[in-house]
Amino acid sequence: MARRVFAVFVLSGLCQFVDSLYHHQYHFVNESKEWSEAQQYCRATHTDLATVNDEHDLAQLASLVDYGVPYVYIGLYRSWGWSLSEDDDYKEGEPAFWNWASGEPMNHFCGSISSTGEWYATDCNVRMSFFCYDGFAADISERFTFVDLPLDWLSAQAHCRNMHTDLARVRNQLENALLQSKVGSLVWFGLTRMSWMWSDGSEPTFVPWEPLKVQDAGLGDYAAIDVDSSHLGMIERSSAEKRPFFCYSGKQLFMP
Incomplete structure (x- = not known):
């Protein structure tokens, strides 16, 4: 019985360890900047603009933002x-x-x-x-x-x-x-120029767009999270907009 409990404890600890490696430490920066300026800031003070790998990451980012902040830049961008x-x-x-x-x-x-x-x-x-x-x-x-x-x-x-x-x-x-x-x-x-990439060079595998709001906004080359929405998701924004943003710290050890 003791061995079985110990094995469960070790397995649980290992899962938490792997999960901590996969998920980044995020930072919300409540300063309005253009996407390229936000990228420079994140690279200078942390690792890069935030990447999002799954619903867990999306929820974690939203939890960092106070109510009333509609759009927050992340590291997703469109390029040639x-x-x-x-x-x-x-x-x-x-x-x-x-x-x-x-x-x-x-x-x-x-x-x-x-x-x-x-x-x-x-x-x-x-x-x-x-x-x-x-x-x-x-x-x-x-x-x-x-x-x-x-x-x-x-x-x-x-x-x-x-x-x-x-x-x-x-x-x-x-x-x-x-x-x-x-x-x-x-x-x-x-x-x-129809493909999207993360600022840190990784390819996106999880991109939960909000279709109706993409249509309202028109085509943009940078992605933000709509944290002030009943359905948490991403939306395209133009390069001229200044928005708060998310950075992340730590290396992405498990590539998507």
Whole structure:
């Protein structure tokens, strides 16, 4: 009987230890800042803007805020990146290559490449031809496939993932020049601003949006928690807004 009680005690302690490793120590900063300013503050005084992994984290953050504070920034933000699928040959830490045209990217969420080799942010609903790629093609000349079939960006992505690896991802000037040589007008490739990332570099697996309030607010590139709502959740906000924010301390030892 004593052994059984001891085993239960040890198991309970271990679960609490693992739980404490997984969940961060959060800090509510009741100072109104733009998202980028809040990020700088958190990185200077703690670890980073807060990440949220589950309902436990969400409730813990809400408990730190006094009633009457509607929106509080967290570390979730939208940024430009490449469409990546399970069969992609992307390697973490690869140097980034960018070739935006002057004044770009504008306020659209999908990327296209022009006959000059420059990149443009384009309305995702426009129907255009597109480039797919095969991630493990040994010869660079066989890596990219031009598909002369006008589709919107998401449909082009689905086609490429079904027939190849994904929409084309450009890693360097040589690959960009190869695509440019096959382009007569704007053509879709795999660049997109529809994905979200955490400020500390981790990928989100738990994102409880509030759909109605996202529609009311319009599209924004930064996420806040609506703590003054009957249904606790996240909402998009614009970069110009100044809001209080959550930081976290400690390393994320268990990646989602």
